[in-house]
Amino acid sequence: MDSDSTPPCAPSWGEYSLQHVRESAEAFSAEREWEQFHTPRNLLLALVGEVGELAELFQWKGDAGCGPGLPGWSDAEREHLGEEMSDVLIYLIRLADRCGVSLAEAVRLKFEKNALKYPAEHARGSAAKYTQLAVSEPKTNS
Structure with a gap:
């Protein structure tokens, strides 16, 4: 495969929205x-499971077997991975719904907050937590 081609495992998101x-x-x-069983507590416990x-x-694949594109994973392993990821996403969305949280809005706001905590010019190439970055506090118009 040449460097410009898309890996076979590249996600295709389609139009299936949150x-x-x-x-x-x-x-x-x-x-x-x-619904009687879908209390926030029960959904959270299901999500954790x-x-x-x-x-x-x-768990036992090591870093080499879990790199980008998941080299060496079989089609059956990828299918199982997709099923488990789907279960996690469905439970998370169901939990948000039953808690009255707009997950899409929460994600949008979290990206805004993270952009302030991790400005690209300070965080680029660093795995440091925001408290360890050399970032000055944003100026406010007071």
Whole structure:
């Protein structure tokens, strides 16, 4: 494969939005009368379990087997990875919905906050936490 070609595992996001996932999860749960079980606590615990299942896929592969593009992963492993990632995303979106949090808005705001905490000119190429970067406080018009 030449350096300009797209790796075979490159994601294709399509048009399936967070809102569509939220609506699908809500309808799926309602059809099964599961809302009674979908308390924030229960959803969080389910989410943690799914994150554990996702982590298990990487557990013994080492850094070399988990690099970008996941070299050496079989199609079956990639499919399983997608299933576990989907479970995590669905539970996270369902948790946000049941907590009354607009996840899309929360993500947008978090990117804004992180841009202030990690200005590119100070954070570029560094894995340091924002408290360790040489960044001056943003000036306010007072």
